[in-house]
Amino acid sequence: MKNEFEWIRSIAQEEYSHSGVVTGIGDDAAVIREEEGFDTVLAVDTMVEGIHFTKETMPLEAVGHKALAVNVSDLAAMGAVPLYYMVSIAVPKTGWDQEETGRIYDGMKKLAARYPMDLIGGDTVSKKETLVLSVTVVGRVEKNRQLLRGRAEAGDVLFLTGPVGFSARGLDRLLREGRAAWDEKDAYIQAHQYPEPHVRYGRVFAESGARIAANDVSDGIGHEGREIAEASGTDVTIDWEALPFVERFKEFEEREEWLLHGGEDFCLIGAASPDVFAELQRVLKKENLPLYKIGTVDAGSGNVWLRRADGERKLLQSGGYTHF
């Protein structure tokens, strides 16, 4: 059993990737230095055992991966470069051992190494029942280049940077089959367990300097579309048939639930003028990154519409997961 000192040493990085780390892990707080011309971007998100995951739905490395990924996704939605993270973990006194907690950190470290991001702080506390993992991320974006959800305008293209519904479809199977469904080659299981934050998209959007609205798809495109519509003072219309890979969901009764309200897909939904959209599509194509037109931004007041191939529109009720 490691004591607190040994534990901190075991999770602390020996070297930092970024010269902006003035004081890293191991003092009362972390000190970072921002480069000139940049703003600092901050987000925090919490994952709770029994609500966001169980030991049956997620390998422990995936718990770590996902806890960091959902936060990095928030940075991506602002167009930011991920730089640092801090981890606050509340570990149950029974049912969890240090080796397991270490695997959660392994999952975070592996994802962090890709950007790279440095672990600069956090704390560990004991608790009674379920594990709670709260991650704070820090990034940076060029001054006045952050992507805001309130920037859509009527006439814009509504776009998506990746498929939706995959995570919900994977979770559905995981809840039925448990560990038997842990399949590294299944795109739906992987989408749920190891979501990929769309950092590169966010950077291309921010670097373009164009007027672009964006949200990451944590709560389903119905919910995220409504956030863009409300913040922009417009309506948005989603073309059902334009959703990426919609044909793969045809046979499922839950297809609307999964595609519109499933959430946890962590691609970006956004809006830009048709010209900007075409230019973004062109730039992204060079990097083999698809950009899907999934609808339109229309004059209105915060509504989300679903349009069928025959042109019929229905008002999408507020759905998806609402806390409380």
Added chain:
Amino acid sequence: MKNEFEWIRSIAQEEYSHSGVVTGIGDDAAVIREEEGFDTVLAVDTMVEGIHFTKETMPLEAVGHKALAVNVSDLAAMGAVPLYYMVSIAVPKTGWDQEETGRIYDGMKKLAARYPMDLIGGDTVSKKETLVLSVTVVGRVEKNRQLLRGRAEAGDVLFLTGPVGFSARGLDRLLREGRAAWDEKDAYIQAHQYPEPHVRYGRVFAESGARIAANDVSDGIGHEGREIAEASGTDVTIDWEALPFVERFKEFEEREEWLLHGGEDFCLIGAASPDVFAELQRVLKKENLPLYKIGTVDAGSGNVWLRRADGERKLLQSGGYTHF
């Protein structure tokens, strides 16, 4: 019952005190701008129901106050000015209502208003059993002026910015008497429920530009003294009789436990040369802020000694709360 939008609106600030808030609550992430000449200081700390508090030991406003205070205390220990905070709260589905959660935010807001600090982000999730409150704070300190625990040298004065043991003594009574002990005039109860972060001390230390080591007393002066000693490659010696208000603890069997290992007092323990100490004491006295000499820093290798009035020293074993 408020939905998520209404809830966020109810906790969001309408105006921000700091012009550095580029994007506050209500988008994917917060964006802040640092002033030239400053570094950004970050800390995160988590409070768990059943471990750090219960509804019997703490009024809900105090839960909020303390969750923010313990983080601000980390900023104080770095010499930083508190600026922003983000709150991640996991609320049990049963046993807690929105009015109660709102009171936790009220406690945070009241403390935040004093500095002032702006609430710039966070998230709310549901969970099964106990409430978990994770707060991230952001401050700033002049470049290269942060206070580090590894800066003590043999020959330094070991000092304390306030009394210790008060919080532990208050908790002892709270655990025995519950709500009957909630006494706004009792210094021990108040020390436990509404700890005061020593921000002003940290600022005086940082502004002095002198070599000063500092830690906030979250885990007791035995533990914090050891952190300074280990990080500095010295020993430290605590003079029992020099501890502030030590005479008030004479009658209690738990006096060593409370004064040395009690923790949660959130004053600062630190070290500086005798000359610097005298100068700090002089400057702080003008603001009616006492600074107590409680011992010495000696040549050594990470040990903490306790010295009695007759000069006898004993080695202090590693005590206080260790996670895992």
